[in-house]
Amino acid sequence: MAPEHLPALFPPRLLNRLTSLLDIDVSLVAERFDQESLAPALARTEILITGWGAPPLGSAALAAAPRLRAVLHAAGTVRGMIGEPCWERGLAVSSAAHANALPVAEFTVATVLLAGKNAFSLRESLRTGHRLPPRPADLAAIGNFGRRVGIIGASRVGRRVLELLRPFNLKVCLSDPYVDAAEAARLGVDLVSLDDLLAGSDIVSLHAPDVPQTYRMLNRRRLAAIPDGATLINTSRGALIDPEALSDELTSGRLNAVLDVTEPEPLPGDSPLYDLPNVFVTPHIAGSLGNELERLGRAVVEEAERLVDGLPLLHQVLRTDLGRIA
Template sequence: MPAAQPPAALFAMNPAHLPQLFPSRQMARLRELAHIDPGLVVRDFADPSVAAVLATTEVLITGWGCPPIDADALRAAPRLRAVLHAAGSVRHMVGDAFWERGITVSSAAGANALPVAEYTLAAILFAGKDAFRLRERVRAGRTFPDPTTAYPKLGNLGRRVGLIGASRVGRRVLDLLRPFDLEVALHDPHVADPEARALGAEPLPLDELLRTCDIVSLHAPDIPETYRMLDRARLAMIPDGGVLINTSRGALIDPRALTDELVSGRIAAVLDVTEPEPLPADSALLDLPNVFVTPHIAGSLGNELERLGRTVVEELERLTGDGPLAHQVHRAELAISA
């Protein structure tokens, strides 16, 4: 959207996130590119106090806590041409009326994928060393066996890792795994075999991946087709001693079946997401030595939020210049993505 004058822009999100998304250096760049009031953050598009500014807004800069941009909101913003989302999925923020209006939307989902992939890489490498379980053993027994003889099956040389889903996160994980001596498999029904191999993975049907991989990491979207994709039968396919990593969504796994498998001690898990979330205080998973639970921290947090804000600023530069957006979201993508 090249323009002679900077476009009128407006923040729409939970204002608590604004200082970390756009610290002073990013806010200064943003204000050079657009007319925007850093003190005005909309939480309700129907609020009469924002009607005048919404009526002139050309670009919405959104984030977590943005209200749905529905038909009423669109009527209140007749000049709106673009939405730049400083977070991940836009699925629940935009609907039919939005797409029918032809508004451009961009997301920082790619930037948010990086810390999730970094978390996953760390989990994979620690799992290959059995670090989570051994930490609990040391803590409980206060004993330190000779590591050169006590753990003959540990190690990441040739360890088989299976990724379920070539999402943005899944692809980032594949990139990060390239330097390591691991055997990597991928299941994604939307990725052809040659593309999977180009990504550095052996393409496999889901059941075969589960049966043949020591470590399984979930990166599929939370859509109707993936609901409970790891049910009791499929969890049972994971080899004894295998490790399941979930940084996607808890809904992809049958929670009762997962609990039964983990209580039995047959497999282990690294869970950044669960169902329900958060887990109740009396959940068996919180006390098991073979389960490592974190409170949904894999995605962008703390100083990582600036990366999301920087992505939006860079998209705004493209929007007001001559280049195409680097992170535009298209309607068709939402059927198979988060």
């Protein structure tokens, strides 16, 4: 992993737990598998602990690590690191994606509730000098009682969002091609088609994975189907939305948006989205940051405990998962 992440992922109390389980040289934080100085350690390594900045674990690295049997990833997706050679070796792979899902879900729920109160636009009105209290007529459509919220994707994040939204008086629906009516009932949500979700939601929140099937899933036609004045929240990936069509919709003022991810990312300095009063752009902060990184490290320590005890990994990533997860 990138060395700067180690202290936040594994503060002393967690590092002590980890070193009581595994024989680790805590001074050895590798950024590349082909470092000459790493060869002796790789030759005897059984478990790799990885994180942001880890390069692909290719055939050469695997050949240099003949005893390797497990990868514990202290971050979300393993897509860029784990490939066919790893599956052919039969490595057990675990990810902390479940732990990273919680802050994204919390961020989403906060933005859903703020969007329902039109907080972003009203704050902008104050900032630009409109200091008089809003008229009752201007506030008639504001509020979260019965607000219609559409969740696209029952991913780890999407499911946590559904769970966290449950106490509120919202009308929540879900669109996900991998969820059937029985599972939707267990999730306590109405299952609808994507087009029906878009047409019937005041707030649309995107939680689908970035896979070929979801590329530009919100194209110009689908964005146009979202009702006037609705808010689009994206904490997933910018590639899921047609950026030109989104820019047109937002520049017109027809839709509002909270964008924690964009395409490209970051937006160019001259992007009109920075200055639009109906757009709230954040710099990819919904995922684990600061003290939240410890949660990812704890997930790795708990998986290491299971390995030592001879138990199966609790958050194992399977080869068949990669076609439908981020």
